[in-house]
Amino acid sequence: MKDALSFESVTKKYGEFTALDNVSLDIKAGEFMTLLGPSGSGKTTMLMTIGGFVEPSAGHVTLDGQRITHLPPENRNFGLVFQGYALFPHLTVWENVFYPLRVRGMRKAEAEPKVRDVLDLIQLSHLAERFPKQLSGGQQQRVALARALVFSPELLLLDEPLSALDRALRKDLQRELKDLHERVGTTFIYVTHDQEEALSMSDRIAILRDGQIEQLGTPSQLYEKPSSIFVANFLGKSNFVPVDDLTVEGGEVRYSVGQDRFRLSRGDMSIPQSGELSLALRPERLTLYANHKDAPENCIAGKVVKVTYFGQLYEAIVSTQAAGDLLVTVDLAQNEPRIGDQVWLGWAIDSGVILAGRPVESDDAYAG
Amino acid sequence: MQGDMAITSRSSLLGKDAAYWGMVLLPAVFLATLYLVPVISVMVRSVTEPTLGLDNYAVILENKAIQNVLGKTVYICAVTTALTLLFGYATAYAMCRMPEREQRLMFFLVILSFWISVLIRTFAWIAVLQPQGLLNDILIGIGIIDRPLRLVRNDLGVIIGMVHYMLPYAILPLFANMKTIDPTLVPAARALGATPRKAFMTVFLPLSLPGLAGASILVLIFSSGFYITPALLGGGKVVMIAEYISVQMSETLKWGLATSLATVLMLVVLALTIAMSRYMDIGDTGKKA
Numbered sequence: 001m002k003d004a005l006s007f008e009s010v011t012k013k014y015g016e017f018t019a020l021d022n023v024s025l026d027i028k029a030g031e032f033m034t035l036l037g038p039s040g041s042g043k044t045t046m047l048m049t050i051g052g053f054v055e056p057s058a059g060h061v062t063l064d065g066q067r068i069t070h071l072p073p074e075n076r077n078f079g080l081v082f083q084g085y086a087l088f089p090h091l092t093v094w095e096n097v098f099y100p101l102r103v104r105g106m107r108k109a110e111a112e113p114k115v116r117d118v119l120d121l122i123q124l125s126h127l128a129e130r131f132p133k134q135l136s137g138g139q140q141q142r143v144a145l146a147r148a149l150v151f152s153p154e155l156l157l158l159d160e161p162l163s164a165l166d167r168a169l170r171k172d173l174q175r176e177l178k179d180l181h182e183r184v185g186t187t188f189i190y191v192t193h194d195q196e197e198a199l200s201m202s203d204r205i206a207i208l209r210d211g212q213i214e215q216l217g218t219p220s221q222l223y224e225k226p227s228s229i230f231v232a233n234f235l236g237k238s239n240f241v242p243v244d245d246l247t248v249e250g251g252e253v254r255y256s257v258g259q260d261r262f263r264l265s266r267g268d269m270s271i272p273q274s275g276e277l278s279l280a281l282r283p284e285r286l287t288l289y290a291n292h293k294d295a296p297e298n299c300i301a302g303k304v305v306k307v308t309y310f311g312q313l314y315e316a317i318v319s320t321q322a323a324g325d326l327l328v329t330v331d332l333a334q335n336e337p338r339i340g341d342q343v344w345l346g347w348a349i350d351s352g353v354i355l356a357g358r359p360v361e362s363d364d365a366y367a368g
Numbered sequence: 369m370q371g372d373m374a375i376t377s378r379s380s381l382l383g384k385d386a387a388y389w390g391m392v393l394l395p396a397v398f399l400a401t402l403y404l405v406p407v408i409s410v411m412v413r414s415v416t417e418p419t420l421g422l423d424n425y426a427v428i429l430e431n432k433a434i435q436n437v438l439g440k441t442v443y444i445c446a447v448t449t450a451l452t453l454l455f456g457y458a459t460a461y462a463m464c465r466m467p468e469r470e471q472r473l474m475f476f477l478v479i480l481s482f483w484i485s486v487l488i489r490t491f492a493w494i495a496v497l498q499p500q501g502l503l504n505d506i507l508i509g510i511g512i513i514d515r516p517l518r519l520v521r522n523d524l525g526v527i528i529g530m531v532h533y534m535l536p537y538a539i540l541p542l543f544a545n546m547k548t549i550d551p552t553l554v555p556a557a558r559a560l561g562a563t564p565r566k567a568f569m570t571v572f573l574p575l576s577l578p579g580l581a582g583a584s585i586l587v588l589i590f591s592s593g594f595y596i597t598p599a600l601l602g603g604g605k606v607v608m609i610a611e612y613i614s615v616q617m618s619e620t621l622k623w624g625l626a627t628s629l630a631t632v633l634m635l636v637v638l639a640l641t642i643a644m645s646r647y648m649d650i651g652d653t654g655k656k657a
C-alpha cells in the first residue's frame with residue numbers, strides 16, 4: 001500500500017518546550033492509524049500539524065509525496081472532528097453538513113443528494129432540521145462525522161471523538177466508526193488516550209511519549225511484543241519480574257529470577273543485553289496449577305493472596321518468593337482460586353518479553 | 369421522611385416568599401414614585417399644555433427648526449453608533465484573541481475609562497482637537513498639514529467625543545458575548561474549507577450578533593440623550609434633541625413642547641429596544657458548560 005501522509009523529522013517547539021521531538025511516521029492510504037499516549041504526550045499537536053493548525057518548527061509533512069507543511073488548513077481537504085464536536089450552533093444539522101460544500105461554492109439544490117447520502121450513512125436523516133443543542137451527545141458526534149465526511153476528504157482526523165460519551169455509547173460508536181472506516185475507505189487518523197479503544201479499532205497504533213513515538217505497530221504487535229516497559233504498562237496490564245541473569249544461545253534465551261531458571265524462545269525479538277532487565281508477563285499468559293507435575297517447564301511456586309471476580313473471569317494475585325506478587329487471570333472454566341491455595345504459576349516458553357529497565361512504582365504495574 | 373422534608377421546605381419557602389416579595393415590592397414602589405410618576409406627568413403635560421390636545425405634536429411635525437434638530441440627532445446618533453460598534457467590535461475581537469494576562473489588562477483599561485467624568489473628557493477633547501490644540505500642533509509640527517484642521521465645534525468634534533465616550537458600552541457586551549463563542553468553531557470552519565474571511569463571516573459574525581444587538585441598543589439609547597458633549601464639542605452649532613428640550617424648558621419655558629419632544633424620544637427608544645431585543649438572545653453560542 002502506498003503512503004498517504006508522512007511526517008519527516010517533524011519537531012514542534014513552544015518556546016523552550018518541545019511538544020514534538022523529531023517525529024517521523026508514514027501513514028498508509030486507507031489505514032486506520034491511532035495516535036495513543038498519555039495526556040500531554042503530543043497527540044493533539046501531531047493531529048493539528050496534519051490539519052494545518054500547527055506549523056512545525058522543523059521538518060516536513062508530505063501528502064502523496066507533496067510537501068504540505070505550510071499549506072493553510074482550508075486548502076488541505078482533510079476532515080477534522082474536534083473533541084468537543086465544534087458543531088455550528090446557529091445552523092441546523094442539515095446546514096452543518098452542508099457547510100463544507102457551501103464554502104466550496106456548491107448550491108443547496110446541488111448539494112442536497114450528497115448531504116442526504118451522508119446523513120443516511122449516519123442514520124440521522126430524520127433529525128436534519130434540528131439544531132445541535134437539540135441532539136444527544138452521540139447524535140452530535142455523528143453529525144460532526146457526517147460534516148467531516150461529506151466533502152470526501154483525503155484524510156479524516158479525529159481528536160478523541162468519543163471521550164465525552166458514556167461507556168456503553170462509546171462501545172456502540174466505536175463499532176460504527178470502524179464500520180464507517182471500512183465502508184468509506186478513507187484514511188483515518190485517530191487520537192485517543194483509551195488503550196482499549198486503540199486496540200480494538202486500529203490497523204496500526206503509534207504510541208506517543210513526551211513528543212516522540214515510543215513504538216509503532218499493529219495492536220497485537222504492541223500488546224504481545226512491547227519494546228519498553230512504558231508500552232507494556234500503557235497497553236493493558238502486565239507483570240514485571242526483575243531478571244537477574246540472562247544468556248542468549250542462538251534462538252534461546254535463558255534467564256533467572258532469584259534461584260529459579262527459565263527458558264524463552266527468542267523468535268525475532270531483540271534482547272537487551274546489559275543494564276537492569278525485566279521480564280514482562282501478561283496476566284492472561286500465566287496459568288494456575290495445583291500440582292508441580294502438571295505445570296510446564298517455566299513455573300514458579302506461590303500462594304494465592306487475593307481473588308477478584310469480574311463476571312467473565314477472575315483475577316488472582318499470587319505471592320511468590322522470587323518474583324513477588326504476580327497478577328493472574330483465571331477464566332471461569334478453571335477451578336475458582338481460593339485465598340491461601342498453594343499453587344504453581346506456569347507460562348509457555350514463548351510467553352513474555354525481556355525489556356530494559358525496571359518499572360517505576362505505579363498502580364497498574366504488578367512489579368516484582 | 370420524604371413527606372416531612374417536603375413540608376419543611378414548603379413552609380420555609382413560604383417564609384422565603386414573604387421576604388422575597390418584600391425585597392421586590394420595596395424597590396418597585398421606589399421606582400414607581402421616582403420614575404413612573406414623572407414619566408407619566410411628562411406624557412400628560414405634553415397633551416395638556418398649554419391647551420388640551422395634540423397641538424404640541426403638530427408643531428413637531430411642522431416646525432422646520434425642530435425637524436433640523438431631530439434630523440441632526442438621528443444623523444449624529446447613527447454615525448456615532450456605527451463607528452462605536454465598528455471600533456468596539458474590533459477591540460473586543462482583539463481582546464478575545466489575547467492571552468489571559470493581556471486580556472485582563474485590556475479589560476481593566478476599558479473599565480478605567482468609566483472613572484473619568486464626561487465633562488472632563490469633553491474638555492480634554494477640546495484641548496486636543498481645537499485649532500491651536502495638541503493634535504493640530506503635532507500635525508503642523510511634523511509638516512503633514514500647514515493650516516489647522518477644523519476638528520471641533522462641528523459634527524466631527526461631537527462624533528469624536530461621543531464615540532470615545534460610548535466605546536466601553538459597546539466593548540463590554542461585545543466582549544462578553546464573544547467569550548461565549550466556542551473557540552474551536554472558527555478552526556473547525558477552516559478545516560472544513562473556509563478561508564479565514566469566510567469562516568469569520570459565516571460562523572463568528574452570526575454568533576456575535578446578539579452582542580452586536582445589545583451593544584447597538586445601549587449605544588443608540590445613550591447617544592440619543594447626549595447633552596453636554598454636543599453642546600461643548602459642537603460649539604453651539606450642533607444642537608441635538610436633549611439640548612433643545614432643555615432650552616425649551618429652562619429658557620423659552622415651552623413646557624408643552626419640551627414634554628412632547630421628550631415623549632417622542634422616549635417612544636422611539638422604547639420601540640428600538642423592543643425591536644433589537646428580538647435579536648439579543650438567539651441563544652446558544654456553542655460554548656460547553
Ligand SMILES: Nc1ncnc2c1ncn2[C@@H]1O[C@H](COP(=O)(O)OP(=O)(O)OP(=O)(O)O)[C@@H](O)[C@H]1O
Pocket residue numbers: 014017018019037038039040041042043044045046193
Ligand atoms: N499553544 C501551545 N503553547 C505552549 N505549549 C503547548 C501549546 N499547545 C500544546 N502545548 C504543550 O504541548 C504538549 C503536548 O500537547 P498536546 O495537546 O499535543 O497533548 P495531548 O497528547 O493531545 O494531550 P491530551 O491527551 O491531554 O489532549 C503539552 O505539554 C502542552 O502543554
Ligand SMILES: [Mg+2]
Pocket residue numbers: 043044045
Ligand atoms: Mg489532546
